[in-house]
Amino acid sequence: MATVTDKSRVLVVDDEPQITRVLRTVLSSQGYQVRTAAEGDAALSNLAEWHPELVITDLFMPHMNGIELCRRIRAVSNVPIIVLSVKGEERTKVEALDSGADDYVTKPFGADELLARVRAALRRGTSAEAGSFELGDFKIDLDARRVHVRGNEIRLTPKEFDLFVYMARHPSRVLTHRTLLEAVWGEGSQEQPEYLRVFMGQLRKKLEADPSNPRYLVTEPWIGYRFNPAG
Incomplete structure (x- = not known):
């Protein structure tokens, strides 16, 4: 029987290559399929083409920030979204959640914490509930x-x-x-x-x-x- 990690597709959006490399390594080690995008337009293209089951996005990126990306994603998809940011202020968290994010993780974070959030976000798509x-x-x-x-x-x-x-x-x-x-x-x-x-x-x-x-x-x-x- 498949688990939430078996072949689940995760799209990581961040303009910092070292962050995307770390996230790819952590997620791939747990069995997730991972694609990365360095900015919002590339993320939206991946969303339409690859149909990820989870999007993890940084908040501050050039051209299109994470807030706008959440809004653009929510206009076309209900895919779960986790926002990553160095800013932990309540106002910033509320803005991200208002824009369609499902969860918010403050940098720096541990691999175990992130993986727990990922599992929780993906669990909704593999629920045994029916009817x-x-x-x-x-x-x-x-x-x-x-x-x-x-x-x-x-x-x-x-x-x-x-x-x-x-x-x-x-x-x-x-x-x-x-x-x-x-x-x-x-x-x-x-x-x-x-x-x-x-x-x-x-x-x-x-x-x-x-x-x-x-x-x-x-x-x-x-x-x-x-x-x-x-x-």
Whole structure:
């Protein structure tokens, strides 16, 4: 049986040759197929031609930065994206996540940390979950990774879908910030609370009639969130 590492295609985008060499070595040693691109246009060409299952991109590159690349990728694909950057400020992380990134790794990082993030990002594409289910105003298709609200299909990014499905599997329950972060982003992610804030905001914009007064994705102050499927 194949694992998430078996022949998974990973596109690495960075304008520093020494970084791409290191990442290629680390990823190839774990069984991943790796291609590299030095700038955004080359990355988009590889995306269209090679159909990678994961994109890892630097944030600061000439001609097209990682933020713009995330936006361009999200316009045509739901492939998971991990952003790498020397900047660890919350504002920069939020901007990257808002632009479509699924995860953010601050340089310098260890090989084990990066590989854990890669496995988590790829896991969504190899999930054994199948079928669909209906809940209140929602129909969720796990095979096609689609969500319908009151009959209308809503396009979600990979992490938006993962977060929403986890909440939908626990309707009307109060889910703590820590529970949601670890369920969707993995262990250690509780140190990245901005992830949850950004993605919850994005889900509300897509699923709620009035995102400022949510009926489905309800905040439990100082604790977490609750999914109310009937609104």
